[in-house]
Every structure is written in C-alpha cells, then in structure tokens.
Amino acid sequence: MAGVRPLRYLARMTDGVANAKRVAAFAAADLVESGMCVGLGTGSTFAFVIERLAERMRDEGLELSGVPTSEATAKLAKAAGIPLRDLDAVERLDLAIDGADEVDPQKNLIKGGGGAHLRERIVASAAPELVVIVDDQKLVDVLGAKFLLPVEVVPLGWRHTARRLAATGCEPKRREQNGGPVLSDNGNLLLDCKYDGITDPTALARELDSLVGVVDHGLFVGMAGRIVVGNSAGDVRLIP
Numbered sequence: 001m002a003g004v005r006p007l008r009y010l011a012r013m014t015d016g017v018a019n020a021k022r023v024a025a026f027a028a029a030d031l032v033e034s035g036m037c038v039g040l041g042t043g044s045t046f047a048f049v050i051e052r053l054a055e056r057m058r059d060e061g062l063e064l065s066g067v068p069t070s071e072a073t074a075k076l077a078k079a080a081g082i083p084l085r086d087l088d089a090v091e092r093l094d095l096a097i098d099g100a101d102e103v104d105p106q107k108n109l110i111k112g113g114g115g116a117h118l119r120e121r122i123v124a125s126a127a128p129e130l131v132v133i134v135d136d137q138k139l140v141d142v143l144g145a146k147f148l149l150p151v152e153v154v155p156l157g158w159r160h161t162a163r164r165l166a167a168t169g170c171e172p173k174r175r176e177q178n179g180g181p182v183l184s185d186n187g188n189l190l191l192d193c194k195y196d197g198i199t200d201p202t203a204l205a206r207e208l209d210s211l212v213g214v215v216d217h218g219l220f221v222g223m224a225g226r227i228v229v230g231n232s233a234g235d236v237r238l239i240p
Ligand code: 5RP
Pocket: 041, 042, 043, 044, 045, 046, 098, 099, 100, 101, 110, 111, 112, 113, 114, 115, 116, 117, 120
C-alpha cells in the first residue's frame, strides 16, 4: 500500500490476535512524549497501551497525564500509576490514542464495541490527532458488512428510537448481558445495528446524528489520524 511505512516490533505473545493488538498498541504508546496529556481510549487493544506507558514511566521516567474515555480505562490507568485529569480541567489534549472495530480504506471507523464511543468521540475531538490502533483483521473494504454498528440511545422511548433506526436500513438489537440491558457509562442503552454494508458512511452518520433519541453512534468519519496496524507475526505498519 502506498505511503505505508513498515516497522518491526518484537512479538511477545503467542496468541495471534492479541499479539497483533499488542504490537500496534506498543508502537502507538511509543509516540507519547514526556509532558503530554493523552486521551486514553477503551478496549482490549488500548489496555496494551497502558501496559507500555507504565513500562516507559518506570524505565525511562516518562511523565504524562491522561484523560480516560471510560470508567474501565480510568481504573486500569490508575492501577498503572498514570495520573488522570478531567477533560474540562485541560485546555486541549496533545494526542488521543484509541482502538476501533473496523477501519475502511478512507480511514473511517466503526467504534463502540465496548460501548464507550460517546466519550471516545468527545475526548478525541479535544486532541489534534486521534491515533487508531488495530490488528490487521479489522481493515475492511466496506464498514458494517460484518461488524454491528453500536448506537447509544436514551432509555426513554428506546423502542421508538429503534424503529427510527430501522428506517435507516438496519436491524437494531438491544445489547444485553446476563438477561438484562447493558448500560453505557452515561446510563444509556446500546443498540447494535446490522447493516448490509455501509457504503456511504458520511451520509449515514449525518442521518443518525439527526435522529431523536440517538445520543451518539459508532461511525467515526474523517476523525482518524494515523492508523497503526499490527499483525500476528509482530509486524507493525503505519497508515499515515
Ligand atoms: C470501545 C471501542 C474500542 O476501541 C473498540 O471496540 C475496539 O476494541 P478492542 O480493542 O477490544 O478490539 O470503540 O468503545
């Protein structure tokens, strides 16, 4: 692929996908410089960023602070000794790093597999760049052909919101766990929407933005900066 710089990182795990996530995360964590305030994403890939940042704080004396995108990340970061700040206590972030569920050739994303996409969007919007970390299986030609699009909706009247969503060409399903609805950190419901491929993410994002009852959706259009892609062999490439 044109414009892609190959890097090589040492493979440290045997599990293929976990290894791919880990090498991408480690490469992105190495972009952080001392003194930075960093937007801290959410998910299993991002957990490896925290691991690497903690390692660098210990080994190199790296100093940073972070703004978490979820309660889960706040807990992990605190345990790793990363100082946390409230978003409103900082003027701007220096960088945001986060995972994604799918990435298309235009660097549009589906996010929200962990249900944190609202906070992820807000935090990423406060940074000059959102660096996205993925394993290579998440690179797709068309978004939404495999992965369901997460949509966060207000609990009040959610069945009506689901019908409005269905009218955009999907089958929405309420996310559930242990027989009950999953709530986001914001106390809202998550509807996972099955589209038959999202051929025009810009138009769909605009349509979803206008729906009553929708708080936010997982389509991140034109927001991604560099994409750091890892594979199971431990190779990392950067899509600029
Ligand atoms: C959470 C997200 C995650 O970044 C996305 O779901 C990727 O998760 P993972 O790194 O566990 O595959 O958007 O809301």
